[in-house]
Amino acid sequence: MISIVILGAGNVATHLYKAFSNTESTSVIQWFNRSLDVITPYKNKVDITDNLNTLKKADVYILAVSDDVIAELSSQLPFENRLVVHTSGSVSVYDIDKKHKRGVLYPLQTFSKNSKIDFANVPICIETIDKKSYPLLKELTTSIGSPTKRINSDQRRVLHVAAVFVNNFTNQLYRIGHEITESEGAEFDLLKPLILETSKKILELSPFKAQTGPAKRNDKKTIKKHLKTLESKHHKDIYNLLTASIQHTHGRKKL
Amino acid sequence: MISIVILGAGNVATHLYKAFSNTESTSVIQWFNRSLDVITPYKNKVDITDNLNTLKKADVYILAVSDDVIAELSSQLPFENRLVVHTSGSVSVYDIDKKHKRGVLYPLQTFSKNSKIDFANVPICIETIDKKSYPLLKELTTSIGSPTKRINSDQRRVLHVAAVFVNNFTNQLYRIGHEITESEGAEFDLLKPLILETSKKILELSPFKAQTGPAKRNDKKTIKKHLKTLESKHHKDIYNLLTASIQHTHGRKKL
Numbered sequence: 001m002i003s004i005v006i007l008g009a010g011n012v013a014t015h016l017y018k019a020f021s022n023t024e025s026t027s028v029i030q031w032f033n034r035s036l037d038v039i040t041p042y043k044n045k046v047d048i049t050d051n052l053n054t055l056k057k058a059d060v061y062i063l064a065v066s067d068d069v070i071a072e073l074s075s076q077l078p079f080e081n082r083l084v085v086h087t088s089g090s091v092s093v094y095d096i097d098k099k100h101k102r103g104v105l106y107p108l109q110t111f112s113k114n115s116k117i118d119f120a121n122v123p124i125c126i127e128t129i130d131k132k133s134y135p136l137l138k139e140l141t142t143s144i145g146s147p148t149k150r151i152n153s154d155q156r157r158v159l160h161v162a163a164v165f166v167n168n169f170t171n172q173l174y175r176i177g178h179e180i181t182e183s184e185g186a187e188f189d190l191l192k193p194l195i196l197e198t199s200k201k202i203l204e205l206s207p208f209k210a211q212t213g214p215a216k217r218n219d220k221k222t223i224k225k226h227l228k229t230l231e232s233k234h235h236k237d238i239y240n241l242l243t244a245s246i247q248h249t250h251g252r253k254k255l
Numbered sequence: 256m257i258s259i260v261i262l263g264a265g266n267v268a269t270h271l272y273k274a275f276s277n278t279e280s281t282s283v284i285q286w287f288n289r290s291l292d293v294i295t296p297y298k299n300k301v302d303i304t305d306n307l308n309t310l311k312k313a314d315v316y317i318l319a320v321s322d323d324v325i326a327e328l329s330s331q332l333p334f335e336n337r338l339v340v341h342t343s344g345s346v347s348v349y350d351i352d353k354k355h356k357r358g359v360l361y362p363l364q365t366f367s368k369n370s371k372i373d374f375a376n377v378p379i380c381i382e383t384i385d386k387k388s389y390p391l392l393k394e395l396t397t398s399i400g401s402p403t404k405r406i407n408s409d410q411r412r413v414l415h416v417a418a419v420f421v422n423n424f425t426n427q428l429y430r431i432g433h434e435i436t437e438s439e440g441a442e443f444d445l446l447k448p449l450i451l452e453t454s455k456k457i458l459e460l461s462p463f464k465a466q467t468g469p470a471k472r473n474d475k476k477t478i479k480k481h482l483k484t485l486e487s488k489h490h491k492d493i494y495n496l497l498t499a500s501i502q503h504t505h506g507r508k509k510l
Contacts, residue, residue, distance in 0.1 A: 067477065090477050108445050110452055110467060115459075121448040155441035161481045161494075162432035166446050167453045168468035169497040170425045175462035175504055177417035186410035190363050191421050192458060193376040197365055198422045199454035203447060204370075207430035212365060213423035222322065222345050226416045234500065239416075241496055242424040245489065249430055 002026045002140055003058040007073065009033040011111040012087050013064035019119050019144040021045070026143050030056045053078055059136060060085060062105065063096075071095045083133050089160030093127050093153060103128040103137055106156055107146070110167055119144040125151045125159065176235060183231070208249065215246035257281045257395055258313040262328065264288040266366040267342050268319035274374050274399040276300070281398050285311050308333055314391060315340060317360065318351075326350045338388050344415030348382055348408060358383040358392055361411055362401070365422055374399040380406045380414065431490060438486065463504065470501035 004026055006017050013033075020026045030047045032055065033039050039048045049055070061077065063070055063086040070086045077084065080099035089106050096102040104127040111117065124141040126148055128134045134150065141148045151159070174195060178188045201210045214222040223243060230236045259281055261272050268288075275281045285302045287310065288294050294303045304310070316332065318325055318341040325341045332339065335354035344361050351357040359382040366372065379396040381403055383389045389405065396403045406414070429450060433443045456465045469477040478498060485491045 067474075090480055109449055110456070112456070112460075121452065123445045123448060125445065149442065149445060151441060154439045155436075157480075157484050158435050158439045159441050159445060161484050162435040162441075162443075162446055163449055164468055164470075164481060164494075165428045165435070166432040166450050168466065168470060168501065169493075170428050170450075170453055171457070171462050171466055172497055172501050172504070173420045173425050173428070174457055175466070176500070177421040178462050180413050180417045180420070181410075184409045184413045186406060186414050186417075187404065188417075190378045190380065190404060190414060191417055193378060194364055194418055195421050195425075195454050195457060197376065198425055199450050201365070201367070202426070202429055202450060205367075207426050207433050211423065211426055211430070213419055215419075215423060215427075219322075225345055225412075226419060229412050229416050234503065238424075238496060238500065239419075241493060242427055245431070245493060246423065246427050248489065249427065 002060065002136065002143075003029045003056075004140075005030045005032065005055060005058040005061045007032040007061060007063050008065035009035075009038040010064065010066075011113055012107065013062075014113075015111055015117045016062060016064055016087070016107075017042070017046070019117070020140075023143040026140060029058055052076055055079070057082075059083065060140065062087065067091045071097070074100060083136065085137065089156060089163065093129060101130055101133050103133050104156065105137060105141060106151075106159075108159060108163060119146045123147045123149060125149050125156055127151055127153060127156060173238075176238065179232075180230070180235065211246060211250065213246070215243040216250050216252075218247065218252050257315065257391065257398075258284045258311075259395075260285045260287065260310060260313040260316045262287045262316060262318050263320035264290075264293040265319060265321075266368055267362065268317075269368075270366055270372045271317060271319055271342075271362075272297070272301070274372070275395075278398040281395060284313055307331055310334070312337075314338065315395065317342065322346045326352070329355060338391065340392065344411060344418065348384060356385060356388050358388050359411065360392060360396060361406075361414075363414060363418060374401045378402045378404060380404050380411055382406055382408065382411060428493075431493065434487075435485070435490065466501060466505065468501070470498040471505050471507075473502065473507050 004020055006013055017028055020028050028046055031039050032049050036050045061084045067088050070091050074084055075097040084096055084100040085103040085105050087105050093102050093104050106125040107122050109122040124146040126137050138148055177191055181188045227236055259275055261268055272283055275283050283301055286294050287304050291305045316339045318328055322343050325346050329339055330352040339351055339355040340358040340360050342360050348357050348359050361380040362377045364377040379401040381392045393403055432446055436443050482491055
């Protein structure tokens with residue numbers, strides 16, 4: 001049985017707490033947060049604390065806190081030579097105080113507060129400095145059903161940027177689709193099946209092979225019509241840049 | 256029983272042929288294409304022809320052909336005052352020769368050649384000039400299980416542009432995610448669950464509410480790290496423009 005202390009109470013911390021509490025091979029023995037309010041509802045299920053000096057001895061301490069406080073919090077932990085990991089995509093593993101054994105569990109998924117998470121859909125990227133810590137972290141993440149992948153710092157860095165493109169930026173394109181359709185009283189809902197299909201397509205085809213549309217076909221007439229339809233300069237700028245990007249990828253244009 | 260003649264043999268034409276052949280309330284009585292080769296495999300199931308002068312009398316003629324040839328083909332049809340529709344998102348209904356009753360059946364979905372299409376996931380936008388043609392087109396599209404929506408030309412125009420944003424441009428963001436991850440030997444596959452979740456999220460939340468990430472949080476430190484990670488100027492340009500777009504939407508920045 002792997003014993004775990006979770007530090008932090010945001011979305012990732014809460015989802016990890018729930019997941020690790022439900023396995024047979026792991027046990028969350030304590031939950032720390034600066035403010036007890038948020039975790040008080042769990043006090044009958046797990047030992048809660050807001051005092052670092054009362055932290056119990058555990059196999060692994062998971063710092064699921066804001067990027068900005070990882071370094072400081074790790075240096076404040078009143079022990080050394082135990083395994084301490086953070087869950088951030090963009091913070092270096094070396095930001096954790098060097099008195100600890102250090103690692104990262106980076107879950108590559110978007111977490112909403114209230115929706116249930118199936119960890120089978122949450123790949124967890126594992127990074128460790130010493131090789132010995134890896135098998136324990138692998139066992140930990142496998143226990144909640146996550147696909148796992150050992151990666152290095154450079155790979156985590158690019159995965160985090162790529163996640164912004166496929167998640168935040170994609171969602172902004174949905175937002176713009178919403179703005180454009182509503183401007184004429186058309187329903188954004190009509191686009192939802194297309195949005196789902198576009199994402200499902202890349203399960204079978206590479207994004208390169210999946211591409212269609214006027215930019216790829218170099219259909220200048222339709223591109224011109226679209227630019228005429230768009231009223232906002234801002235929408236036009238995005239249209240032009242992504243059209244050029246597609247044409248570059250498919251050999252129509254040099255950037 | 257509504258009788259249909261299909262003209263054209265691309266993805267949309269082929270999927271529509273298969274769908275309309277499988278209902279009890281519609282019958283494809285003829286399939287026309289300039290070149291017989293492509294439709295010859297269907298010759299035992301439907302009357303095929305490459306000669307416009309042999310077209311049979313039908314309730315509706317569906318021109319599922321390239322945008323560029325809709326006007327010409329419609330004027331070449333050797334009859335008048337019958338219902339003729341095209342399936343394009345960007346061509347005016349008035350491009351169809353005015354000797355016909357005119358309409359549009361615009362399926363808002365991406366069609367791949369070989370994959371099966373469930374028309375329950377293909378909203379069809381209906382546009383007609385004369386009101387009398389609408390009920391027949393409504394019955395036609397409902398027969399294959401498509402959600403239908405009556406729209407006007409302006410709405411079709413904005414839906415078509417919005418479709419480019421949520422489909423072609425989104426797919427290009429996947430492509431860039433692929434380029435960025437592969438540059439460090441990280442696996443693009445790790446991003447697939449995130450891609451699926453991002454699209455599913457908007458079934459329940461508006462894109463405005465679903466937004467997360469460094470741009471929305473105005474997390475300058477992470478944005479700076481990301482820009483440093485990106486090697487290509489082109490990727491940086493897209494990162495900057497879409498970050499500004501998110502910040503504009505969420506009140507952090509004027510454009």
